[in-house]
Amino acid sequence: MAVRKIRIWPDPALKEVAKKVQTFNAELKSLVTDMFETMYKANGVGLAATQVAVPLRVITIDLDPNGQAKDEPDLKADLDSMGYKGPIAIINPELVAAEGELIWSEGCLSVPGINDEVERHETVTIKAFDPDGKVFTLTAHNLFAVAIQHEMDHLEGRVFVEYLSKLKRDVIRRKMERLKVESTDDGVEAAQIV
Numbered sequence: 001m002a003v004r005k006i007r008i009w010p011d012p013a014l015k016e017v018a019k020k021v022q023t024f025n026a027e028l029k030s031l032v033t034d035m036f037e038t039m040y041k042a043n044g045v046g047l048a049a050t051q052v053a054v055p056l057r058v059i060t061i062d063l064d065p066n067g068q069a070k071d072e073p074d075l076k077a078d079l080d081s082m083g084y085k086g087p088i089a090i091i092n093p094e095l096v097a098a099e100g101e102l103i104w105s106e107g108c109l110s111v112p113g114i115n116d117e118v119e120r121h122e123t124v125t126i127k128a129f130d131p132d133g134k135v136f137t138l139t140a141h142n143l144f145a146v147a148i149q150h151e152m153d154h155l156e157g158r159v160f161v162e163y164l165s166k167l168k169r170d171v172i173r174r175k176m177e178r179l180k181v182e183s184t185d186d187g188v189e190a191a192q193i194v
């Protein structure tokens, strides 16, 4: 198990179109484990393998990363209504059906500190595989549907900021550049040497 490095937009790795997983082996399971670990450490609810520079069609989602639903019936009811049943790894997803629209203020672990509104389908049905290679079909609503669409975009090399205006995107790009300067690998290494 290992926490992997999340690429920050506009890192070129985020533009790569991910390839289908061909072999459901131990390497895939260890990628999935690492992705959950990386996502939890970063306080995210979704992660695509593209974000850790692995160009494979693998997504992890956990809409209740702190396990609050077991103590909060309202949250549990909300998650149930979205078709969400718990942490899930989604391999090689394909969109089977989509309907409705909703606007959600999205964030992304590859664009830290930025949230903005994106229009998505309210409901999506996907066909995908679990890490054992077992096929499943899933219908998701609301935030769960938004998370799936956001992560599936990553697999196509698309980040949500690309839906925003050029002006907003330029502002975000400058913020991300500053962030990179503040937290370069060199900086971390230097600190460790000290």
Ligand SMILES: [Zn+2]
Binding pocket: 107, 108, 109, 110, 150, 154
């Ligand atoms: Zn994202």
